[in-house]
Amino acid sequence: MFKxxxxxxxxxxxxxxxxxxxxxxxxxxxxxxxxMVAAWYAGVEGASPTRxxxxxxxxxxxxxPMAYLVKIxxxxxxxxxxxxxxxxxxxxxxxxxxxxxxxxxxxPYFAIYPEYLMPVDQKLAFFQDRRGAAAGRALANRxxxxxxxxxxxxxxxxxxxxxxxxxxxxxxxxxTTDEGRFYFHWEYLNESLKxxxxxxxxxxxWFTIKVARPELAPQVAAAVDATxxxxxAETITETEKAFYLGFVSMTETILLAIQVVSWxxxxxxxxxxxxxxxxxxxxxxxxxxxxxxxxxxxxxxVVLILGESLLLAAAGGxxxxxxxxxxxxxxxxxxxxxxxxxxxxxxxxxxxLVVALxxxxxxxxxPAWRAARVSIAEALRKVG
Amino acid sequence: MSEAPTPxxxxxxxxxxxxxxxxxxxxxxxxxxxISLNIMAGEFLALMGPSGSGKTTLLNLIxxxxxxxxxxxxxxxxxxxxxxxxQLADWRANNVGFVFQFYQLIPxxxxxxxxxxxxxxTNLSRRARREHVELVLELVGLSDRQHHYPAQLSGGQQQxxxxxxxxxxxxxxxxADEPTGDxxxxxxxxxxxxxxxLNQEFHKxxxxxxxxxxxxxxxxxxxxxxxxQLLNDNNRQ
Ligand SMILES: Nc1ncnc2c1ncn2[C@@H]1O[C@H](COP(=O)(O)OP(=O)(O)OP(=O)(O)O)[C@@H](O)[C@H]1O
Ligand SMILES: [Mg+2]
Numbered sequence: 001m002f003k004x005x006x007x008x009x010x011x012x013x014x015x016x017x018x019x020x021x022x023x024x025x026x027x028x029x030x031x032x033x034x035x036m037v038a039a040w041y042a043g044v045e046g047a048s049p050t051r052x053x054x055x056x057x058x059x060x061x062x063x064x065p066m067a068y069l070v071k072i073x074x075x076x077x078x079x080x081x082x083x084x085x086x087x088x089x090x091x092x093x094x095x096x097x098x099x100x101x102x103x104x105x106x107x108p109y110f111a112i113y114p115e116y117l118m119p120v121d122q123k124l125a126f127f128q129d130r131r132g133a134a135a136g137r138a139l140a141n142r143x144x145x146x147x148x149x150x151x152x153x154x155x156x157x158x159x160x161x162x163x164x165x166x167x168x169x170x171x172x173x174x175x176t177t178d179e180g181r182f183y184f185h186w187e188y189l190n191e192s193l194k195x196x197x198x199x200x201x202x203x204x205x206w207f208t209i210k211v212a213r214p215e216l217a218p219q220v221a222a223a224v225d226a227t228x229x230x231x232x233a234e235t236i237t238e239t240e241k242a243f244y245l246g247f248v249s250m251t252e253t254i255l256l257a258i259q260v261v262s263w264x265x266x267x268x269x270x271x272x273x274x275x276x277x278x279x280x281x282x283x284x285x286x287x288x289x290x291x292x293x294x295x296x297x298x299x300x301x302v303v304l305i306l307g308e309s310l311l312l313a314a315a316g317g318x319x320x321x322x323x324x325x326x327x328x329x330x331x332x333x334x335x336x337x338x339x340x341x342x343x344x345x346x347x348x349x350x351x352x353l354v355v356a357l358x359x360x361x362x363x364x365x366x367p368a369w370r371a372a373r374v375s376i377a378e379a380l381r382k383v384g
Numbered sequence: 385m386s387e388a389p390t391p392x393x394x395x396x397x398x399x400x401x402x403x404x405x406x407x408x409x410x411x412x413x414x415x416x417x418x419i420s421l422n423i424m425a426g427e428f429l430a431l432m433g434p435s436g437s438g439k440t441t442l443l444n445l446i447x448x449x450x451x452x453x454x455x456x457x458x459x460x461x462x463x464x465x466x467x468x469x470x471q472l473a474d475w476r477a478n479n480v481g482f483v484f485q486f487y488q489l490i491p492x493x494x495x496x497x498x499x500x501x502x503x504x505x506t507n508l509s510r511r512a513r514r515e516h517v518e519l520v521l522e523l524v525g526l527s528d529r530q531h532h533y534p535a536q537l538s539g540g541q542q543q544x545x546x547x548x549x550x551x552x553x554x555x556x557x558x559x560a561d562e563p564t565g566d567x568x569x570x571x572x573x574x575x576x577x578x579x580x581x582l583n584q585e586f587h588k589x590x591x592x593x594x595x596x597x598x599x600x601x602x603x604x605x606x607x608x609x610x611x612x613q614l615l616n617d618n619n620r621q
Contacts, residue, residue, distance in 0.1 A: 001504060003493070003497065004490070004492070004493065004497075007492035007493065008492060011491075011492055286488065287488070287490055290484070290488045290490075291490075291501070292473065293447070293449055293476060293480075293482045294476065294477060294482070294501060294502045294505070294549075295473045295474060295475075295476045295477025295478070295502065295505050296473070296505065297469075297470060297473045375450075376444075376449045376450070377441075377444050377449055377450040380444075380449070380484070381440075
């Protein structure tokens with residue numbers, strides 16, 4: 001029986017290999033698209049429920065006065081408050097993009113971000129050097145930076161040439177932790193702004209608040225925003241997750257489109273495989289009738305057809321998934337600066353295989369139903 | 385005109401007042417009308433008659449491949465009209481071997497594997513299956529061709545493989561629909577000799593549908609169907 005399934009499958013080698021190839025491409029595309037979506041959401045996955053972000057109510061690009069710090073610290077439930085600026089900056093040329101933040105106060109900052117791991121000596125060196133900087137491992141690897149290297153960024157939001165000394169390289173505690181960031185002292189930025197009498201001195205892009213327990217988050221957020229109600233710069237405080245989702249939601253429609261496309265690809269391959277199976281089953285209707293004369297019953301024929309369909313689908317699915325690894329690797333090296341992490345997760349792979357098998361199953365349904373129902377006498381009349 | 389059903393211990397097939405019609409749209413096309421026929425154990429019956437007279441239809445009914453509209457149809461005393469589809473399939477697996485005009489071997493399986501197919505429905509061990517298959521292939525004289533695929537065999541050889549396949553479960557009844565219809569004289573002769581041998585040496589009950597007088601000459605009995613009716617029995621021994 002198994003022999004017959006296998007021989008039937010490879011009966012038309014060209015048809016079978018084209019079907020497997022199509023299936024492989026579809027599953028590959030499916031897994032890649034899913035991985036891209038997962039990459040977008042990776043920041044959200046890494047968010048902590050005990051961290052809140054306070055920003056200007058109008059938009060993130062409007063700053064908040066540093067003076068808010070004391071008032072936020074006074075809100076009950078707040079354990080620690082840190083702040084930072086989005087620096088922007090250009091390294092070498094415009095294409096070399098990576099996120100640069102100036103943050104403070106450093107000790108509590110990295111204390112409330114325990115997922116950024118730094119060796120103690122590097123951490124101290126970074127904290128003590130006013131021009132010191134910390135970079136993620138992936139970022140440092142990308143440019144071959146070593147500790148002590150001098151790194152020059154050209155300011156675009158904050159004009160001028162900015163020189164930093166790499167003092168620490170952090171690693172992520174989890175697979176979703178972004179290892180592509182660049183941090184330096186907020187003090188360094190602020191003093192320079194003061195010197196040039198820039199009106200943007202003593203201002204921050206956001207405050208990050210640490211609360212003790214996730215349940216406290218809503219009331220602390222409400223209390224902080226209430227504090228600054230009717231002041232010059234009103235605030236919005238939300239969980240880190242909501243904050244990241246805010247970024248993602250700008251591209252939500254694109255992500256949705258990508259997801260839709262990933263399923264459309266599967267739908268297309270379903271039609272292709274169903275067609276192949278229907279074609280094969282139609283050609284073999286006479287053979288099915290002959291098997292029936294020998295006493296084979298509908299379930300036997302269903303197994304024959306389903307087996308063949310699942311074999312094709314599984315072969316295509318496995319080829320597609322195995323191609324996903326090199327494909328993601330290529331994506332990562334080409335698009336690494338846009339996608340902070342490229343998590344080719346076990347879920348994506350499992351989903352890819354499950355979807356492939358489901359396609360195999362669905363594609364076999366109609367042909368199997370037809371073969372099971374075929375009337376022996378009538379089918380034999382056609383084949384003699 | 386037809387003989388009355390005389391239940392006999394030796395009758396393998398007992399048919400009385402059998403009717404079969406096909407519906408084509410709103411029209412009902414009567415194909416078999418009031419057929420009564422007894423086939424004795426060990427008989428080699430040739431069904432003859434013009435094209436469209438209902439020979440295949442009658443053979444299919446006897447072999448349990450189709451169902452009559454009314455009438456009695458007993459094979460070895462078992463009423464086939466009372467069986468469900470699944471029961472009928474099991475019955476076929478054990479009691480009938482069918483041979484077709486165009487051999488109907490599965491092209492992706494070797495001769496050996498084709499003959500083995502019906503045995504997959506039994507619970508014989510792989511070894512027992514192999515022994516059965518080799519035995520019948522020997523009987524049809526194709527031991528040396530068992531690992532050939534159908535496309536590598538001549539028409540006559542394919543038909544002999546098909547006969548081996550029909551024989552391998554040791555059925556009571558062998559039903560063959562124009563088994564020599566697609567063969568040249570020589571191959572047809574070999575196939576007919578083989579059927580005769582099965583009938584005489586192994587006492588198989590054989591029913592063939594044929595247009596070929598040569599084929600009919602091998603039979604012990606000949607019955608003619610015309611327009612769905614069986615002509616009078618004129619050469620019963
Ligand atoms: N499934 C069917 N649907 C409609 N009509 C059918 C069907 N099967 C058989 N018939 C009709 O029944 C009649 C008898 O058919 P059958 O195949 O039994 O003839 P036959 O004697 O075997 O002919 P031939 O010598 O050509 O094989 C024919 O007129 C045929 O058209
Ligand atoms: Mg016929």
